[in-house]
Amino acid sequence: MSTNPVPFWAVVPAAGAGRRMGSATPKQYLEIHGRAVLHHTVARLAAQPGLRGIVIAVDAADERFDALAADLPGPVHRVTGGAERADSVLAALDHLAGHAAADDWVLVHDAARPCLRTDDLDHLLTTLADEPVGGLLGIPVVDTVKHADTDGVVDATVDRSGLWRALTPQMFRLGPLRTALGEALAAGVPVTDEASAVEWAGHRPRMVEGSADNVKITRPEDLALAALYLGHQQETA
Numbered sequence: 001m002s003t004n005p006v007p008f009w010a011v012v013p014a015a016g017a018g019r020r021m022g023s024a025t026p027k028q029y030l031e032i033h034g035r036a037v038l039h040h041t042v043a044r045l046a047a048q049p050g051l052r053g054i055v056i057a058v059d060a061a062d063e064r065f066d067a068l069a070a071d072l073p074g075p076v077h078r079v080t081g082g083a084e085r086a087d088s089v090l091a092a093l094d095h096l097a098g099h100a101a102a103d104d105w106v107l108v109h110d111a112a113r114p115c116l117r118t119d120d121l122d123h124l125l126t127t128l129a130d131e132p133v134g135g136l137l138g139i140p141v142v143d144t145v146k147h148a149d150t151d152g153v154v155d156a157t158v159d160r161s162g163l164w165r166a167l168t169p170q171m172f173r174l175g176p177l178r179t180a181l182g183e184a185l186a187a188g189v190p191v192t193d194e195a196s197a198v199e200w201a202g203h204r205p206r207m208v209e210g211s212a213d214n215v216k217i218t219r220p221e222d223l224a225l226a227a228l229y230l231g232h233q234q235e236t237a
């Protein structure tokens, strides 16, 4: 842990329906070791001493959040998310703009990634603290990568050198991120993470290597994996 914590705001997109999970309960509210996935995720962020506040984007019809919020660690604020992840993040940034300065750091972290390691979060904050734009946690690709057509027939083996898988948190300054995301969405650019909007705006985010256990719970088997990782992290803490 750094001696001078880097101050930051957190945005947690939690307004997804979890369709690939196929559960009646959205995945952010499924329980692992007796706590909701969202609770684990928020607790990881709240453990950082530089945290100023957390804005969580939830669905307008979400009836679970308010009951959970009373128990969440950290200063938490609810906003209404949008149709896509990027819309939810933008709604949270719009709220933050009324409270934070344009050059304040914002870390956007998926609600569905409850296994974020404290040391990865600390490493991200300290590595990027003096960067003009920001960057994100990621993992270099270790598998051989194929490109295939829509029938699954391979047309190329892709050179994997320099390829990374993007994780969250993604850390950017509030003003440039909000502008980039707003303009990219208005232009119809596909935005699957914050970095893609920032890249579209002409900036070059920096990759910071994270850990493979920072999984995004997407399909049913990921829940068991996250439970395993969380249990192991608690045992070795």
Ligand SMILES: Nc1ccn([C@@H]2O[C@H](COP(=O)(O)OP(=O)(O)OP(=O)(O)O)[C@@H](O)[C@H]2O)c(=O)n1
Binding pocket: 012, 013, 014, 015, 016, 017, 018, 019, 020, 021, 028, 057, 081, 082, 083, 084, 085, 086, 088, 089, 110, 111, 112, 113, 216, 217, 218
């Ligand atoms: N309109 C949306 C869609 C997604 N998310 C959030 O973005 C994160 C990553 O998205 P993903 O894993 O795709 O979640 P879902 O959209 O819920 O899943 P699916 O695509 O399977 O429906 C999740 O924490 C999810 O709650 C959000 O805040 N608003």
Ligand SMILES: C[C@](O)(CO)[C@H](O)COP(=O)(O)O
Binding pocket: 085, 110, 165, 166, 167, 168, 192, 193, 194, 216
């Ligand atoms: C932001 C993200 O988690 C980085 O890997 C990912 O892009 C989210 O994508 P999804 O299609 O919303 O799951």
